[in-house]
Amino acid sequence: MKIGDTIWKWVDSRAHISDIPLRGMPEYALNVTYWTGAFLGAAFVYLVATGMFLLFYYRPGETTAYASTQYIMTQVPYGNLIFTSHQYMAYAMIFVVFVHFFRNYYLGIYKKPREVSWIIGILMSIVVITMGFTGYFLPYTEISVDATNVGIGLAKFIPTIGPLLASITFGNGTVASEFSRLLALHVVILPAILFILFGLHMYLFEQHEIAPPPGVEENAGKRSIPWFPVYLAYSAAVSFLLWGVVLIWSALKPLHLGPPAGSAIPVVPISEWYLAAYQKVVDFSPISKNVDYLLMGLIIFLLAVPFLDRNKSRAMRDRPFFIAIGTTNLIYLIIYTAWEYLQPGKNVAPIIWAPIMFGILGINLLIAYIFHFRYKKIGKSEEVPPA
Numbered sequence: 001m002k003i004g005d006t007i008w009k010w011v012d013s014r015a016h017i018s019d020i021p022l023r024g025m026p027e028y029a030l031n032v033t034y035w036t037g038a039f040l041g042a043a044f045v046y047l048v049a050t051g052m053f054l055l056f057y058y059r060p061g062e063t064t065a066y067a068s069t070q071y072i073m074t075q076v077p078y079g080n081l082i083f084t085s086h087q088y089m090a091y092a093m094i095f096v097v098f099v100h101f102f103r104n105y106y107l108g109i110y111k112k113p114r115e116v117s118w119i120i121g122i123l124m125s126i127v128v129i130t131m132g133f134t135g136y137f138l139p140y141t142e143i144s145v146d147a148t149n150v151g152i153g154l155a156k157f158i159p160t161i162g163p164l165l166a167s168i169t170f171g172n173g174t175v176a177s178e179f180s181r182l183l184a185l186h187v188v189i190l191p192a193i194l195f196i197l198f199g200l201h202m203y204l205f206e207q208h209e210i211a212p213p214p215g216v217e218e219n220a221g222k223r224s225i226p227w228f229p230v231y232l233a234y235s236a237a238v239s240f241l242l243w244g245v246v247l248i249w250s251a252l253k254p255l256h257l258g259p260p261a262g263s264a265i266p267v268v269p270i271s272e273w274y275l276a277a278y279q280k281v282v283d284f285s286p287i288s289k290n291v292d293y294l295l296m297g298l299i300i301f302l303l304a305v306p307f308l309d310r311n312k313s314r315a316m317r318d319r320p321f322f323i324a325i326g327t328t329n330l331i332y333l334i335i336y337t338a339w340e341y342l343q344p345g346k347n348v349a350p351i352i353w354a355p356i357m358f359g360i361l362g363i364n365l366l367i368a369y370i371f372h373f374r375y376k377k378i379g380k381s382e383e384v385p386p387a
């Protein structure tokens with residue numbers, strides 16, 4: 001303990017770490033419902049560390065990418081564990097982005113003063129999903145190339161900026177330029193953008209007190225938990241939990257590379273799970289070609305939501321429209337993903353998709369408004385003085 005104290009005093013007298021004005025946390029922050037942000041930070045650190053290791057051995061190129069990935073997985077000590085856990089951690093990060101997003105959406109955490117944190121969060125989730133997509137191509141397996149080609153097709157449909165975006169991302173269409181663009185995006189450009197956005201996200205987070213749970217006033221909690229060392233140690237423990245789970249998962253279910261690109265072995269042309277719902281909507285005729293307008297509309301709605309939801313209350317019962325839209329999209333996400341896995345690439349006629357799509361929306365609006373008016377009524381009746 002004495003040695004630890006001496007080292008700490010030495011470091012602190014040089015780096016003045018204890019002077020950094022990081023404020024404490026309220027007690028309610030030490031709760032599982034606040035873990036998603038820490039998981040995301042931990043996943044990012046893990047992906048950067050393992051990604052650097054993979055770069056030591058990986059060789060981009062039509063003839064080298066597959067062979068070098070195979071080498072990592074079969075010859076390099078712990079190579080399979082690192083490759084597998086890199087991919088599983090990316091899946092975990094994307095999954096937790098969805099959880100973090102829906103948590104903050106349902107709890108109305110996009111409201112004042114966290115509007116900008118929310119907007120940065122939306123931009124970060126686009127970057128994270130694009131990182132997953134660009135990384136998928138790199139091992140150059142049959143399925144990863146097929147999925148990337150589907151992505152190129154979809155990117156070209158994005159209104160106005162689509163063709164430009166496709167040419168920035170994939171170059172002039174040769175395999176060599178695809179490798180250099182996708183690798184640069186995956187290992188340098190997107191992580192750098194994510195790092196900057198993460199810094200801003202954390203700066204804003206530090207400026208506002210962590211959002212209180214429902215029913216608790218803003219700034220009501222005392223910042224009684226010191227940031228250093230208690231909150232830091234707590235966040236580290238939460239991070240290690242995620243790393244441990246992903247490492248165990250990787251050890252139990254190591255990945256095997258599929259057939260290399262260009263091989264005659266047939267593979268089912270299905271995109272990664274986090275894009276499967278989007279892929280399903282592409283199958284809905286005749287909206288297939290306009291699906292990017294839907295996606296752009298959704299992104300614009302999400303960026304604008306802090307300014308559209310004018311009700312000061314964060315309570316769900318006071319925001320029926322936004323709760324209905326959130327739940328509708330959550331249900332679409334689950335149903336369309338499952339549907340794509342059950343019937344990959346199968347065209348769906350309007351007579352089938354339209355009642356499902358509008359039915360889910362209608363039912364959610366109905367339920368949200370029934371609860372809203374019921375609560376309003378209860379609220380009013382409580383105001384009546386007892387006889």
Ligand code: HEM
Nearest residue numbers: 034036037038040041101109117118121122124125210211
């Ligand atoms: C790579 C993606 C992301 C990372 C690494 C990240 C990280 C974090 C961390 C560490 C926190 C603080 C702890 C917490 O409240 O959980 C946080 C808070 C927050 N995040 Fe994210 N986040 C990401 C994506 C998003 C997304 C997609 C949204 C929503 C669109 C979002 C919105 C917010 C908001 C509003 C807060 C403040 C929460 C509060 O004060 O309680 N973030 N984020």
